[in-house]
Amino acid sequence: MSRAKRPQGRAADLNATVFAGSRRAALKSRRRVWKMATLAAAFSLFALYLAWLEANDEAAPHHTDESPLGQAVAQASGRASGAAGPGPDLVRRGEYLTRAGNCIACHTSDKRRPFAGGRAIGTPFGTIYTPNITPDPDTGIGRWTDGDFARAMHEGIGKEGERLYPAFPYASYTKVTDQDVRAIRAYLNTVVPVRYTPPSNSLGFPFNQRWLMVFWNLFNFDEGRFVPDPKQSAQWNRGAYLVEGLAHCGECHTPRNLTQGLKTTERFSGAIQAGWHAYNITPHKTSGIGGWSDQELVGYLATGVAPGRANAAGPMAEVVEDSTQYLSGEDLRSVATYLRSLKPVDRGETRSRGEWGSPASDALALRGTKIEGVNGAQLFLANCASCHQWTGEGVGASAPGAYPPLMHNSVAGASDANNLTMVILHGVRRTTQDVDVLMPAFDRELTDPQIAAVANYVTTRFGNPQSTVDAEQVGRLRATAQ
Template sequence: MGGLAAAFSLFALYLAWHASAEPDPSPADESPIALAAAEGPASGSPASGTEAALPSDAAGASLVKRGEYLARAGDCIACHTADKARPFAGGVPISTPFGTIYTPNITPDPNTGIGRWTDADFVRAMHEGIGKSGERLYPAFPYPEYTRVTERDVLAIRAYLKTVEPIHYAPPRNALSFPFNLRWLMVVWNLFNFDEGRFVPDPKQSPEWNRGAYLVEGLAHCEECHTPRNFMQGLKSTDRFSGATVSGWHAFNITPDKTSGIGAWGGADLASYLSTGVAPGRANAAGPMAQVVEDSTQYLTDEDLRSIGTYLRSLPPVAGGETRARDQWGAPAHDDVTTLRGTKIAGVNGAQLFIANCATCHNWSGQGVGASAPGAYPSLIHNSVAGAADASNLAMVILHGVERTTKDADVLMPEFASQLSDAQVAAISNYVTRQFGNPGSTITVDQVAKLRAQQQ
């Protein structure tokens, strides 16, 4: 064991020396990707990348506006805002198998934020995962995806962040177990899980496809939630976009497989889901995805939404083993209410709990209330959560509710974690999947208890 430890130490020292001694591998930034870069809602002459080179205040304002749009596309505010009264001040706890990481303050505060960072410091962090003082950043910050963003766009985001309110706030220190608290070990992680370099358009593909690829693989960092991870917590390149679990929530397969993925979705379905959180008759965004819609994708242009759909539908389909699409299950309940009348209930009864807690909004028949109105309470029939092979998301929705604000509607489902026991949540979940969704999908009381304990 002593020999193995010594050999590992020598290998690690070699990697650290090699990383510090090798020349900067960063390629020169490409010329602006006119056909692939995410364009903001306001067009203008391409920004040169530094404020000093701006020809006018109008150009500076255009750069900031573009940076705001790109920061929305990257959903920066979600991970860097623990308290809505302190936007971008960090402090969001991110749970990992190795401990908890707290996101940093990225406001222009000079002492607790990034006010003393140069543009070069910011670009290096985004492209290489290296902080101002040369420290290795942890991949909870998705630099493996952000490395693909052009320097032009990175500098636009930087220009926008300089305009947000500086907030003096120091987030908690990371709570990582040894040896994962040693940042230099990220040299080893990067060796196996990180390829530094900018996005290069595919000349064989359309401008719309290239724009979608640039967004999905870069700023939007969709793989971070929708791709499973290896034992080092890097992304499994062989199962891209096939689905993964994040903080107890299952991020579904978004490859074009017609059964397990979104292959049966039309372009309008996906655009509607990303802009409103609802794909009628298919899905309603909850959990982390509801926050993505609220903070990010609802602000994307129609062109960018179409581009994302074009790219996702071109991916290799990955089958997940399902025999029927998630949104093709279920039928209305017909006689559960009348059956319960005058019946003495013994123990925990899913039908009784559903009618008592859920029927006001979802109707005792499960068909929802409000039809297709923007603020309608969704039907549980032909619903991807009720029809999923794994009932975890359904239980998580019952535990934590749904809160999603878009330009179309304020959606609020109350949380029941404080009102229902694990046994009651399991009973309602199993009733819903049996009656309105996939009857083969069940959840145990112990599984609900584990989901309840997940840090959100």
């Protein structure tokens, strides 16, 4: 009996095992189905949420708050005089605000066609070309309504509903009041229409998918107009409006995070833009501008020069030339007041950029000396001393057209040699109402090792001796698109 029952018991055990295995497999299958269903439901809910946001953004009423160019490119007097068009006061205000926002800098690749776009803006994800914002109906914004223009400025959304890339600083422009946006639009309607289609953006997948900007905005963009702080003065509030909004200073002077949004914890503490160092403009005594007087700050923004401190070059020279030199003294003082109130950010410098250096006497030591190889002192004497003197003391003292001294100069005293190298490579061009400043470029005259030698000589003799550059770094800076 027992022998006859054992096979049946084994079969029963086997059947039970198979049943249990099948049950476990079925449970796993059902769990996978539930997981997939839950994931699909979550994605659907998120998509519905985004659609709801889009619908409500479009349906919601917009706020109605308030906040070169030049006569050669404007037709304000002719168009503004029409009964149906904007008044001349609005157009003049728009021209001033357009200068404050420095719109011409990014939207002009050829000075013969201002605001027609086409300027290449390099990003870690590829190259973006700025659009034509002249009133041409086919290639510009001539068919845009005022609402289309306001939505682009405030929300980063184009006429056809396309997401704009944050190379257009809508994350800052969102703070600009509706009245000021209307004034800017009124002015742009008066500039000469230019029929020109800029090149297409050169962005690889997936960065060429504009809809992905929805996710960028979730982490880096807060839509909304500037709200004055009642606890602060009118001057402080005006400065905050300009610095944080219309003038978008943080877009260059704030480091970027992994997604290329601004690092809010390091606001205005300095960043690298197209090879140039946009310096720390917080009121830290050594790392920033804490040692500058209000007069020096205002003078620098108005002329590009703060004697014994800095001389604007590169992108900052362009900002002075196209924008800040035209701002009123009241607005410049407001900017200075607001910058003073920022949280100081320490970047570890032991001395401020303008405190380094003393006159050199190397010319005497080089007399009769046989020079072999690449010698920074010899190259300096041959290429730089005619303007800056062999002592490095410059010519013309603090006169508007002076050749600046190299000691007590922020470019030579910086903690890196980026800007000094870029100045040697590309020179300086800065035109203000007082003077035309020109330093020749040496990118075609000197090799990478020679430029490195000159830069290292200048930082060692007149600036921060810890700031050095090698030929390889010069080569990378030379190759950086401007």
